[in-house]
Amino acid sequence: MQVNRRDLMKWAGAGAAIAGGLAHAQDSGPIKLGFISSLTGAQAPLGQPMLLGAQIAVDQINQAGGVNGRKLELVVRDDKAKPADATVAARELAGSGVNLHLGVVSSAVALALTAMLEQEKAVLITCAAHSDKLTKENFNRHYFRVTDNPYMKLRFMARGIAERHGNVTAWSGLIPDHEYGRTTWNCFEEGLLEYYPSVAKKQPTIIKAIKTQYGATDYRNVIGAAMGLQAEGFFNSAYGGDAVTLYKQAKPYGFFKKAKVVVDSANEFVVAKAMKQELPDHWAGTHWYSGAFTDVPMSNAVFEEYKKRTGDEYAVGWVGEGHAAVMAYAKAIQEAGTTETQAVIRALESVKFDTTCGPRYFRKEDHQAVKPLIMYRLRGSKAASAGFEVVEFVKMPGEEFIDPPTPGQPLAFKFVKV
Structure with a gap:
């Protein structure tokens, strides 16, 4: 099954590239999203499918013309489920102009990252970290959870x-x-x-x-x-x-x-x-099962692309959540017209975005996704x-x-x- 261009064009604009003035050196060329997750070690079975889902989303969006005329690009880092490795990766990405991050399996990693987001002027959307502290006592506006919570x-x-x-x-x-x-x-x-x-x-x-x-x-x-x-x-x-x-x-x-x-x-x-x-x-x-969402065109499209790339009939839900995080950023950047941190945060708080489970949104109060x-x-x-x-x-x-x-x-x- 081919991705339906008309569906994708709803959220991926094909207009001219944004001119000048964008923060973190994202004023020309591709929009870079930092992917930080566990790609080796015991938690790799979660992190690797998450990465695949994010890459499928990036490829689909780019094939449809990008976001506001600009292509997306993932910059990938392996946190090895270690908070210290994750914070080093996040600082390195922020230092190179990448302010929009996604991924993360471990709650300990997510808690370490959220503590530094405001200082680094970065945003993080997690796809699996489930500690209630992330949207409760440790919450800050730079953090969003795209998946369900425990x-x-x-x-x-x-x-x-x-x-x-x-x-x-x-x-x-x-x-x-x-x-x-x-x-x-x-x-x-x-x-x-x-x-x-x-x-x-x-x-x-x-x-x-x-x-x-x-x-x-x-x-x-x-x-x-x-x-x-x-x-x-x-x-x-x-x-x-x-x-x-x-x-x-x-x-x-x-x-x-x-x-x-x-x-x-x-x-x-x-x-x-x-x-x-x-x-x-x-x-x-x-977090997503293709057999439960056969009435959702995006679910069918992602599942067919997953099978084409892997030969596997059973996609784990982290594929869908990695895909959803990219979809959220794409919609927010389109609406904001910029990748500047505060503008993207405001947009994420207000947009609905298509996912493999159907339309999804973040609650403005605590940035927990409803799905x-x-x-x-x-x-x-x-x-x-x-x-x-x-x-x-x-x-x-x-x-x-x-x-x-x-x-x-x-x-x-x-x-x-x-």
């Missing part, structure tokens, strides 16, 4: 689980002992306590989550501890290569026979592609060519689950004590 996503997932597995009431978790792990568990627990009584008509029992180490290579002690719990449902938020290691080591112990339901916060197809036929039946959160929420049920399959299959998916509007905007204040839970 509060909205995991309450949605808990609602879906309560509807389909209401008989499983005893829950625990396997969570990394860092910002992302603690945040995701708190939000999922909040959802269980909120929706089980109203949807499943039962009161859930919450058993303290077992904490794991980031980048661990041996999860046997963690698995052993989980096997001793009375829980029947388990939530996992180890991600990327860590999740692959955890799942592979858990299977011989019979963990997936003990667990009646397993909910994975956001690994999408990452574990499935590694385990194939050995993949246990479980639910996984995703649909999706999860799917996966399992290994000898009959499927990929070695696994999507059994079913659930999609609901993000507006139904999003938290109130409270920049400068911690995330407030109604049911969980933190």
